[in-house]
Amino acid sequence: MKVTFAQLGPNQTIGRSMSFQNSATAFSSGRDEAPFAIEELFFSRTDKRGVIASGNEVFRRISEYSWQELVGAPHKIIRHPDMPKGVFYILWERLKKGLATGAYVKNRAKDGRYYWVYAVISPIEGGYVSVRMKPSSKVFAQAQSVYADMLKREASEGLTPEQSAEKIRETLSGLGFPTYSAFSSYAIAQEMAARDAALDRADDGRLNSMKDLLPTLQNLETEQQKLFMTFAKIRGIPSNMRIVASRLEPAGGPISAISQNYRLMSDEVTNHLGGFRVENGTRSMTESVLSRVHHGIFMMAAARLQREVKMVASEAFVTGIEGDDFKNEVEVLTTLLDTYSIDSGSVLVSVFSDVTALTRSAKDLRQLVTGLDSIRVLCRVEAGRLGANSVSLMPVIDQLDKFHIEIDATLERIMHLSERVKTLVEASMPRVFNGSLRYHHS
Numbered sequence: 001m002k003v004t005f006a007q008l009g010p011n012q013t014i015g016r017s018m019s020f021q022n023s024a025t026a027f028s029s030g031r032d033e034a035p036f037a038i039e040e041l042f043f044s045r046t047d048k049r050g051v052i053a054s055g056n057e058v059f060r061r062i063s064e065y066s067w068q069e070l071v072g073a074p075h076k077i078i079r080h081p082d083m084p085k086g087v088f089y090i091l092w093e094r095l096k097k098g099l100a101t102g103a104y105v106k107n108r109a110k111d112g113r114y115y116w117v118y119a120v121i122s123p124i125e126g127g128y129v130s131v132r133m134k135p136s137s138k139v140f141a142q143a144q145s146v147y148a149d150m151l152k153r154e155a156s157e158g159l160t161p162e163q164s165a166e167k168i169r170e171t172l173s174g175l176g177f178p179t180y181s182a183f184s185s186y187a188i189a190q191e192m193a194a195r196d197a198a199l200d201r202a203d204d205g206r207l208n209s210m211k212d213l214l215p216t217l218q219n220l221e222t223e224q225q226k227l228f229m230t231f232a233k234i235r236g237i238p239s240n241m242r243i244v245a246s247r248l249e250p251a252g253g254p255i256s257a258i259s260q261n262y263r264l265m266s267d268e269v270t271n272h273l274g275g276f277r278v279e280n281g282t283r284s285m286t287e288s289v290l291s292r293v294h295h296g297i298f299m300m301a302a303a304r305l306q307r308e309v310k311m312v313a314s315e316a317f318v319t320g321i322e323g324d325d326f327k328n329e330v331e332v333l334t335t336l337l338d339t340y341s342i343d344s345g346s347v348l349v350s351v352f353s354d355v356t357a358l359t360r361s362a363k364d365l366r367q368l369v370t371g372l373d374s375i376r377v378l379c380r381v382e383a384g385r386l387g388a389n390s391v392s393l394m395p396v397i398d399q400l401d402k403f404h405i406e407i408d409a410t411l412e413r414i415m416h417l418s419e420r421v422k423t424l425v426e427a428s429m430p431r432v433f434n435g436s437l438r439y440h441h442s
């Protein structure tokens with residue numbers, strides 16, 4: 001196999017890493033951690049089977065292996081026995097589908113010491129690349145406990161990797177992450193923020209705005225569900241009105257007509273609610289937007305990590321830590337991060353246009369509901385005309401009043417939240433996409 005980086009011996013390390021190296025000559029009990037600094041990032045590239053083709057010096061140094069030992073070896077050379085099999089099952093299942101995947105991984109250095117990373121593994125032509133950072137967020141602690149639990153269950157329940165993967169997904173779902181993507185985008189965003197804070201770096205405004213989209217979209221989702229539920233309840237009212245009207249015959253004639261009109265108009269409103277749904281009405285619009293935002297956050301954060309590895313590598317060429325051959329890896333990273341930046345930008349454009357459509361739907365709906373409301377007022381007037389005879393009609397009218405207040409308030413909140421989503425999308429946009437939203441404004 002062609003070695004595409006400078007051949008460095010196992011003990012040829014530079015600067016800060018020296019002290020780590022010197023203390024690690026004897027085989028460790030496995031309880032010790034192989035330390036590395038939070039600013040350090042790992043990089044490695046494999047072929048389609050996960051056989052190591054290349055890496056950066058940080059990766060090699062912490063692993064304690066020489067390049068001769070690493071290149072051509074399967075990546076599992078640094079596999080730690082504490083890692084649940086299910087995690088790798090999820091990783092490979094996703095990679096084979098062409099999906100970039102983030103995961104917490106506990107690794108084992110040659111001397112037995114362990115080190116944790118948050119890895120972002122991406123498919124590239126002919127293989128995969130992995131960029132890793134030191135995890136330090138609260139999510140990391142959560143992930144460690146999930147892993148420890150899964151490792152025990154794999155042994156005690158004799159789980160296959162596939163079954164273990166299924167249980168991991170179930171556990172994540174119980175923690176509020178409907179999909180593995182939702183978990184990994186949350187984790188990467190938290191890790192980036194924790195790392196920025198530890199390194200005294202300014203907050204990543206774009207990533208934060210994109211993160212803030214999630215609770216806003218979740219609130220939007222809740223409001224939409226409320227709207228569907230209120231409309232579902234309202235549907236029984238015209239029948240109730242007709243029943244009451246038939247008891248009032250012949251004086252109830254106008255009420256009968258009013259209820260018929262109400263039914264027709266509320267049917268129209270219900271049809272219009274379709275505008276809030278996607279995929280044949282099976283999912284609400286925000287649900288689909290949410291999964292795109294998860295993807296966008298992941299891509300944005302991954303691109304930032306890749307850019308940083310690339311920048312550090314450029315400096316390392318000057319100091320000689322990385323050999324000239326690493327320039328090929330920098331090219332791979334450049335292509336990848338450009339693709340990911342565009343990907344996260346496209347997600348934002350599509351979210352913006354969907355939410356613009358949602359605002360339009362909410363406005364149309366409000367107009368229709370105003371029509372419906374005038375029928376409700378008519379009903380009240382008619383009840384007044386009937387005087388004492390209308391007693392049986394009053395509970396139905398009161399119900400209508402209540403629903404209309406609810407619908408008005410929900411639509412108001414939907415429009416307010418949609419505007420907030422649009423503001424956050426604009427704040428998350430990469431500069432290269434400037435102007436692309438204006439088109440969707442119209």
Ligand SMILES: Cc1cc2nc3c(=O)[nH]c(=O)nc-3n(C[C@H](O)[C@H](O)[C@H](O)COP(=O)(O)O)c2cc1C
Nearest residue numbers: 046050075076078079080088105107121128129130
């Ligand atoms: C680019 C890339 C990077 C990987 N990095 C690691 C790693 O750091 N540690 C690890 O244990 N496995 C890593 N893997 C997964 C391994 O290929 C392997 O699936 C894992 O070690 C479990 O081995 P097993 O499936 O044979 O049990 C990586 C795979 C790829 C494609």
